[in-house]
Amino acid sequence: MYNTKIKPTFCPGCGNYGIKQALQSALEQLDLKPHQAVITYDVGCNSNMADFIYAYGFHGLHGRSVPSAAGIKLANHKLPVIAIIGDGAFYSEGGTHFLNLMRANHDVTVIVHNNHRFSLTAGQYTSTTEEETITVTSPAGVIEEPVNPIAVSLVNHATFVARGFAGDVKHLTDLIISGVKHKGFSLIDVLQPCVIWNKEQSYEWYKKNIYYLKKADSKRQRALKDALNEKKLAVGVFYQENKPAYHEEFPALIKKPLVYQDIRKIDIREVMKEFG
Amino acid sequence: MQNSINIKIGGPAGQGVKSIGLILDKMFMRSGYKVFGYTEYPSLIRGGHNTYQAYAGSESAFAQKRRLDMLIALDQGTIAAHQDELDDKTLVIFNQDTLKVAKTRGVLLPFPINDLIKKADGLPVMANIIALGAVCFLSGLEPEILANLVKETFGAKGNEMVKKNTACVKAGYNFAREKLAQYAIKLDPPAKKEKQILVTGNEALALGAVSAGLKFYSAYPMTPATSILHSLVHWAKKYSLVVKQTEDEISAINMALGASYAGARAMTATSGGGFALMTEAVGMAGIMELPLVIVESMRSGPSTGMPTWHSQADLRQVLHASQGDFPRAVLAPGDMQECFDLAREAFYLAEKYQLPVIILSDKYLSESMQSVPAPAASWQNKRYGFANADFNKAAGKNNEQPFKRYALSSGGISQRSVPGQSGGAYLSNSYEHDEFGYATEEAEMAVAMNDKRSAKFIELAKEVGQSRPRIFGGQSADVSFISWGSNKCPVLAALDLLKEKNISANFMHVNYIWPFPKEAVSQFIKNSKRIINVECNASGQFAGLVRQETGLKIKENLLKYDGRPFYAEDILTYVQH
Structure with missing residues (x-):
């Protein structure tokens, strides 16, 4: 139901296949028809998915697509909005949007394809690449420490913080379903093998280095412990909190979504009084 | 008296x-x-x-x-x-x-x-x-x-x-x-008493936007555009608007475009520096064919410049901002009445032609006050370009296949659907795309889509070309001024001073800058005895545009770039000496 006629162009073995499959199966299980959800896409291998998924889509600018997702949600808050984006886009180019949209609790489910590389531009390091990693733009090894998106989200008021693994589609599907159902900002960082540019972090490597969280914590400080675990990577929901979503705080949106409000006749008599 | x-x-x-x-x-x-x-x-x-x-x-x-x-x-x-x-x-x-x-x-x-x-x-x-x-x-x-x-x-x-x-x-x-x-000064009594309101250019713009059905406004504060945000946030409850202060200008414009895609009339405003940050997304509005009204209120530049002072040096920036070719409209209101009128016009043009419309204002208009006849209380708005303007209903019969959002047709305007409408699912794409919005790198489709967008500009130029720039002071005169935007204020005041000195003068005020009103401008310049271009920048950006579009070179350029607007007296002095 959610496939276009265009055949996916991801490399054989790419983690994007698993994420695409999880997304589509989440949409199906959520019983959303193609016109009942909006998916935004960024720029990167991950977001080439825009052409393969049949639904309302918005394929925006590199690093800037999540603000567009928030705008879509504010204009029509009845629709679930899911943002597909990569680590380079969300944690690097669009870092300020990552920090600010999260703390505003916009009701958007952000799925970050985190393969620790700029893959579409042929393998440069990103802000999540491990220190000392050798890439085409770090021949002597990366100097910077990597961003820890889970820890940042936990201390920066995100209300749903999760990590999935592209190699475990069933688990990831459940995370996406929970994220979409969650009222507010949900971050789902997905460990995504890139078989071309990241040989170190293969499916096998991830399988050896991840462990599953049992259930979402309700205390940020406790959740941070798993987020800061340097030996192994936790997957699952780190933290979840129920809090009004951003759009629920707007008087303009109480009665009905913005786009359904009639603009055919506007009376400006009231405000003109200020200028008399 | x-x-x-x-x-x-x-x-x-x-x-x-x-x-x-x-x-x-x-x-x-x-x-x-x-x-x-x-x-x-x-x-x-x-x-x-x-x-x-x-x-x-x-x-x-x-x-x-x-x-x-x-x-x-x-x-x-x-x-x-x-x-x-x-x-x-x-x-x-x-x-x-x-x-x-x-x-x-x-x-x-x-x-x-x-x-x-x-x-x-x-x-x-x-x-x-x-x-x-x-x-x-x-x-x-x-x-x-x-x-x-x-x-x-x-x-x-x-x-x-x-x-x-x-x-x-x-x-x-x-x-x-x-x-x-x-x-005591003996002042003539008022010639005609009528109901007036006193507004800044920014207030007039905000008021015009609200009357035109603005629903979504996102912006980051920047002088001299900031007070638009102040007005709109103040009216948000009364007019059921979403007014969002964002983390930066890039977020502001990308968010507004998301809202526009979803079907809301959207606007953002900033000054030159903020607009520079928005540049990439201006092109996205172009290729996605999304309506958006962008207010750029100029201040002295370059860079941070003189933040609270006047300038008109961003004309070239707004005309050329963003990579690639795509249609846009640039409107430059000349006074507070035009701020109101052109804000309404901007929403109409943006939605009808599905493109970004830039309102080029400046510090002088944004923060000065002028009395204008009180506008009508009630305003009617139509929607343009939707497969079904009732967003609760289907956009098409077939929900199994994508909607042809970018259908190729003569005139270039294709119908839109909004998310939530059955039979309307499509991809709004910043990549070059086919008729459904899916990315393409095919030569023929790339040409077809460029031509589609260009066709809209031709139609737009036909419609806008009908509203010829206004000429004040009669069709022929000894001295002719041509200018744009807020210079209308001091040049009209100067016409009065020149009249007192028995110097015959007229003035062409260009407020629809792009598409450029070639024929009208060309004719005015050719008919003039002495033509003077008036603008507030150092390089004569408008004179350059006139030459580019008409082939005519204006020899006399009265330029000012000290952060202050023209005074009528400056113009009189220039003409006399």
């Missing part, structure tokens, strides 16, 4: 120069005069030298003038700073208890302000109010109008404050009547 009056108040920031100026403007407007208010201030919160200039005319108030009828000095520096604007008849009003005025042009009118305040049981801060009362008498206006304004302005501070302020108004008025009656 004289048909206008020009008053300046000067003092440090934080002394209420602007709020007193506003009361002054309203006092004249409510007395039936046409009013223009101009303010200058440095980029700081306390101190510095602030001025407010109130110009009132019995028939018109196009712009403030340089030569002052009255100067109200709230500090020592004000008198020295404005000597060039005074002549023998200018009344210089100051507090004799705090200021020592040695030498000045004009007629010195020292006020025993401390004494008057004491007698009126006022507070030291009410020196300004005493001055207001005096101006009211010296201009021959009814004191009740001022008393009412004072009540409205200070009403929120309680009865006691209203009482004190009202007593100070009376004290100033009575002192002037008793001691200074021989200096």
